[in-house]
Structure formats: C-alpha cells, structure tokens
Amino acid sequence: MRDGMLELRDIRVSKGDDTLMTVDLNVPAGTIATIMGPSGVGKSTLLSLIGGTLDPVFSAKGDIILDGVNLGSVPPEKRQIGILFQDELLFPHMTVSQNLAFGLRQGGTAAQRCDQVRHALAQIGLSDFERADPATLSGGQKARVSLMRTLLSDPRALLLDEPFSRLDSDLRDRMRQLVFGHAKERNIPVLMVTHDKQDADAAGGPVINVGSDRQNLAE
Numbered sequence: 001m002r003d004g005m006l007e008l009r010d011i012r013v014s015k016g017d018d019t020l021m022t023v024d025l026n027v028p029a030g031t032i033a034t035i036m037g038p039s040g041v042g043k044s045t046l047l048s049l050i051g052g053t054l055d056p057v058f059s060a061k062g063d064i065i066l067d068g069v070n071l072g073s074v075p076p077e078k079r080q081i082g083i084l085f086q087d088e089l090l091f092p093h094m095t096v097s098q099n100l101a102f103g104l105r106q107g108g109t110a111a112q113r114c115d116q117v118r119h120a121l122a123q124i125g126l127s128d129f130e131r132a133d134p135a136t137l138s139g140g141q142k143a144r145v146s147l148m149r150t151l152l153s154d155p156r157a158l159l160l161d162e163p164f165s166r167l168d169s170d171l172r173d174r175m176r177q178l179v180f181g182h183a184k185e186r187n188i189p190v191l192m193v194t195h196d197k198q199d200a201d202a203a204g205g206p207v208i209n210v211g212s213d214r215q216n217l218a219e
C-alpha cells in the first residue's frame with residue numbers, strides 16, 4: 001500500500017557472528033520515531049542499512065519497506081532518503097549557499113533556487129553567511145547548514161543521527177521545531193537516533209530502546 005510508511009520488518013544487524021541488534025518497527029508518514037540505546041549497539045549502522053550504504057563488515061537480514069516498496073532492490077541513490085550523520089561534512093570548496101543549493105532537487109529557475117536558499121538561510125539564522133567559507137563556521141553553525149541541506153533535498157524519509165547534539169539549548173528548540181515541522185508538513189516518516197530524552201519528548205512519536213535486554217521495546 002502506498003502510505004508513505006517506513007517499515008522495518010524483522011531486521012537483524014550482525015557483525016561476523018555477533019548480532020548487534022534486532023528491530024521490528026513501523027514509522028507512519030508524519031511520525032518521528034526515536035531510537036535510543038547504549039553506545040556501540042549499532043544505531044548508526046541501522047541508519048546506514050536503511051539508506052543502502054551498510055559497511056561490508058556488517059550483514060543484515062529482514063526487509064525495509066518505504067511507501068509500499070521493498071528497498072532491497074533499490075540502489076541508495078534512488079531511495080530518496082535523507083540521512084544526516086553525526087559527523088556530516090560540508091563541501092569545503094563551496095560557499096554556505098552553494099552547499100545548500102546542492103541539496104535542492106533540480107527544477108525551478110535560477111532565481112527561484114536563489115530565493116529558496118535565502119529563505120533556508122533565514123530559517124537557520126544564518127542569513128549573514130551566504131557567501132561564507134564553511135571552514136569559518138562554528139560546529140553548531142555547520143550542523144545547522146547540514147541539517148537544512150538534508151531537508152532541502154525533499155526526501156521521502158528522514159534518518160537523523162544525534163541531529164541536535166552540537167547545538168545550544170535555544171537553537172536546539174528552534175531546529176527541532178523546524179525539522180519536526182518539516183516532517184509533518186511533508187508527511188514523511190522520520191527515524192531519529194538520540195541520547196537526549198528532550199529530543200524524544202519533542203518528537204512526540206514512539207521511542208524504541210535497542211540493545212542489551214531491551215531490544216524492540218516500544219514505549
């Protein structure tokens with residue numbers, strides 16, 4: 001059924017003979033599900049698996065369905081999944097605006113794209129940084145640009161790895177509203193890995209604890 005839902009069916013992620021995690025989960029369109037669990041249990045690895053870029057040291061079983069389509073046979077570049085990893089890098093040879101424009105899907109006139117980038121910069125509070133070199137940005141500023149670049153690509157599902165951890169508390173609230181508001185407006189499923197209980201509360205969706213003896217428990 002084409003319902004925009006992200007389904008993780010009987011997923012088992014292993015490294016050699018060791019099972020890192022098992023998870024079975026449905027994330028309906030417009031819902032932000034939170035994954036929590038101890039360090040090293042394989043949370044980031046799960047996001048790579050869904051995005052189609054699992055490192056060959058790992059193996060996985062189970063099915064990943066997005067909007068009714070099994071992603072097993074869909075190459076990563078065709079999945080249209082926006083992934084934001086913790087150590088996301090900006091392109092160093094491009095300005096901040098060019099980094100954002102890179103996220104934009106093709107379409108529209110040059111002037112429209114320029115307007116979109118300006119609007120995006122204003123939304124993340126970085127209007128003065130249009131032509132800035134990414135190397136001159138603080139960690140939190142880079143995090144905001146990376147986040148916005150991911151949103152601008154208009155993905156069909158969003159996977160976020162500790163998306164707000166590099167931001168101070170004021171900005172954290174603002175960026176949570178921006179990202180969760182985007183997911184609801186576009187009606188896309190979001191899977192967020194975080195250690196921060198406040199992130200989970202703000203997301204308002206199911207919380208899944210993975211690892212140790214708490215695998216698969218949706219609270």
Ligand SMILES: Nc1ncnc2c1ncn2[C@@H]1O[C@H](COP(=O)(O)OP(=O)(O)OP(=O)(O)O)[C@@H](O)[C@H]1O
Nearest residue numbers: 015020037038039040041042043044045046055057
């Ligand atoms: N490329 C790799 N080669 C070998 N082992 C790896 C590789 N990447 C990660 N690992 C190991 O696989 C396990 C899962 O890593 P992963 O980064 O998915 O955990 P995590 O739950 O996201 O941890 P954290 O909360 O600390 O970010 C860890 O034990 C890690 O050391």
